[in-house]
Amino acid sequence: MSTYSPAPEANPAGNPTYAADGGPTLAQQLGAFAAHVAAHGVPDDVRSSVNQRTLDVLGLCVAAHRLPTSAAAIGHVLDQGGHPQATVVGESTRVNAAQAAFANGVLAHSLDYDDTHLPSVLHPSASIVPAALAAAEHAGASGELTVRAIAVGIEVAVRLGMAGYDAELGNSVFFEHGQHATSITGAMGSSVAASMIYGLDAGGIADALGITASMAAGVIEANRTGGTVKRLHCGVAAQAGVTAAQLVRRGFTGPPTVLEGRFGFFQAWLHGQFFPTAITEDLGTAWSVPGIFFKPYPANHFTHTTVDAGRAFRERGITPEQVAKVVVGVAGSTVRTIGEPIEVKRTPETGYQAQFSGPYAFAAGLLGGGGLGTSLDDYSDTLAQDPARRELMAKVDVVADEKCNEIFPFQFPAVVTLTTADGEVLVEEVLANRGGPARPLTDDELATKFRDNVAGRLSPETAGAVSADVLDLHTATDLAAVLKPLSTFSPAVNQGESL
Structure with missing residues (x-):
């Protein structure tokens, strides 16, 4: 590959030049x-x-x-x-x-x-x-x-x-x-x-x-x-x-x-x-x-480090019954997306609303899910309205955090403070997003995400063939042939369920 080098004196589009400096626009x-x-x-x-x-x-x-x-x-x-x-x-x-x-x-x-x-x-x-x-x-x-x-x-x-x-x-x-x-x-x-x-x-x-x-x-x-x-x-x-x-x-x-x-x-x-x-x-x-960051979780990217914090508390042995209060600290400019109005974010009616909820992200991480930590099945309408999750979400506030402000928007960090029923205060800081250069997903993790996404709709054999062809896309001579296996699914799951 040769290196492109723009020349200010050139007029690459072949049209009249109107840039203020006389060069190409x-x-x-x-x-x-x-x-x-x-x-x-x-x-x-x-x-x-x-x-x-x-x-x-x-x-x-x-x-x-x-x-x-x-x-x-x-x-x-x-x-x-x-x-x-x-x-x-x-x-x-x-x-x-x-x-x-x-x-x-x-x-x-x-x-x-x-x-x-x-x-x-x-x-x-x-x-x-x-x-x-x-x-x-x-x-x-x-x-x-x-x-x-x-x-x-x-x-x-x-x-x-x-x-x-x-x-x-x-x-x-x-x-x-x-x-x-x-x-x-x-x-x-x-x-x-x-x-x-x-x-x-x-x-x-x-x-x-x-x-x-x-x-x-x-x-x-x-x-x-x-x-x-x-x-x-x-x-x-x-x-x-x-x-x-x-x-x-x-x-x-x-x-x-x-x-x-x-x-x-x-x-x-x-x-x-x-x-x-x-x-x-x-x-x-x-x-x-x-x-560019891949997403490990099927939700608004601002919520991902909160999911990770919930998972970290779970690994520390914290159960929902032990939680008295949670404060999710994030960059101030993301609060309006995942924390406001807080009453709405604590009570999502649909899986789609749950994808934009900081309280739900914490609950999903603490309770644990599929895929790479949470999967599509963890953001269903049913789970969004689940009484146990809502009881946990009712204890979660989303606030601006100064440390997160200093890092955002190069990462979407979270500093999550959990107070137990016994009064113990625990903190989890997740300052870099999983799936980005600082915490990259492995090839196996990306393959897991793809398999999860096509499971039940494509056979394992078809999924494997599509994956191999697309990962070698630059050698393809017929794009229609590469995409044809994706044009039909198993009839049993073609319509699927609502997220």
Whole structure:
């Protein structure tokens, strides 16, 4: 692989240059980078990580069939009709590429089990992978080009997310405004990935960014007070990306200054408060993909260290009957997601609400679960309403902790203080997330997660074959053949239960 090196004097998109310094605009630089990678490839560690993340996403798509919202999204897609261009996981009828990207994006993000980049707090793979796979099936692209496109799509999404990360604030400005950066920047990254696969040049990729900016959206109020709309976000992002790339192929264009312009992406979303060097610095030499955090537990990532703390107390022999009071200390900016309103977080009505509850995370960890510590079966509607769990959750407060504030958002730490019925005060500090570079999941643990996600829907033999093919995705010559085993499940579990 040759190294991409942006040249300020160049005009890689072949369009008039409008950047303030007379050089290429941000979108043009990203377009040139993407075109270079499409031609020259990615480092080995990036390729391997993309293969792993693709397998992770496909496992999540299979597992999400337990949700009624998944059936609703797929039913909606099937109602649209259209040309049979790409595969929807779990559906034998092929649909058009943009609709396949939508359906698989919904599935990939619905369980809140998808990967996370820090400190941008993005879930990039859940939109980028579905968009790239759908476009690749439609275009008949090679596995190698698909891997390159996924890598660049993730990189673009992360860099745009980091451009909205304020180091002094210690948080994403997107989130401060109530915006779901995963969906917003995921749409942009999806358009780049799809454009690469459809063979657009640097200028066309920049145009696709210019078009997608008018489609990108996402509001996170559902994290606080309920609703399942967030499950749509990565599907909408993936669909937007594929659609934008297809429209560029038909002659639509976008503004070259779509990112930094007076009425561009960052002005519209962040009121002009953004950091452009996060987009261009070390572009093509420093890759984000290998450092993105896998999720060991199927819940909002802010809750994971609280699960670990609960597990640690369990290993110390603490039982629910011994618990008098628990204070979960987390970064202050995460309290509103997993601790407010506290009455709601202590009494989740559904498994989905439980995924965003700090009190439930502690209870799940203390009581113990399946998979890698807690599994999908541990976040059911029944368990969310379980009287024993609610009795334990009623004793849990979620508060801001200064030590956690100092670490966040490079990790999502928790300092959990437990007071026993005898008055003994015990503390567990979990300052680094499992699944990230400091506490990586092993290959065996990632395989366990995939097997758990597809269990009962794919036979062990099929699961093993899919896993082998996807982990070697860059050698594939027919993406449709790789995905075909995922198009049908065992009839006994095709509809599944509600999470």
